[in-house]
Amino acid sequence: EIVLTQSPGTLSLSPGERATLSCRASQSVSSSYLAWYQQKPGQAPRLLIYGASSRATGIPDRFSGSGSGTDFTLTINRLEPEDFAVYYCQQYGGSPLFTFGPGTKVDIK
């Protein structure tokens, strides 16, 4: 079973700062099948990054993804007020078919 671990659990930052979120897998994950989502209270998740580093349609370029194997990173440059939310990583193709990480909350310092 592939388990995704996200760190930190909570990240307290100010607008304009850079956020670095980590996602670690218990076994190697294909980069093609690693995604990141943003979720705000009361809303469905929104796809940010797919294939570990490709931005989804309409996602600002301050969001970037990187990594391979078992270690992946989501970076948000110059945090905007609307970026304060919970972020989840997700893998596809292992066992179980989909796995989500527990999430990282980015809140305002």
Added chain:
Amino acid sequence: EVQLVESGGGLVQTGGSLRLSCTASGFSFSDYYMNWVRQAPGKGLEWVSFIATSSATIHYADSVKGRFSISRDNAKNSLYLEMDSLRDEDTAVYYCARQAAHGNIDYWGQGTLVTVSS
């Protein structure tokens, strides 16, 4: 515009059954794999079930295997989740989710709340 609209949620007794529906529009439904993903109150996302385009391949999370059944009707652009033997821990918002080529979810419905209580 891609739209996924869930319905069928509500309050149900422990051990009871419920059927969720998801109506898709704005894309060729029959061309896409579909999933159900749930989120318990205040918790993270949990994948529930997957169905391929022709329904030939279906997968379930271990937590719902043997109790939930996913299906689709491509002629009606609809996805379903039949939930039996419901437990308190099945309480969650259930999202209908379209799967994209890289195994990610590119569109989500607004979710429907299922509350299981004795």
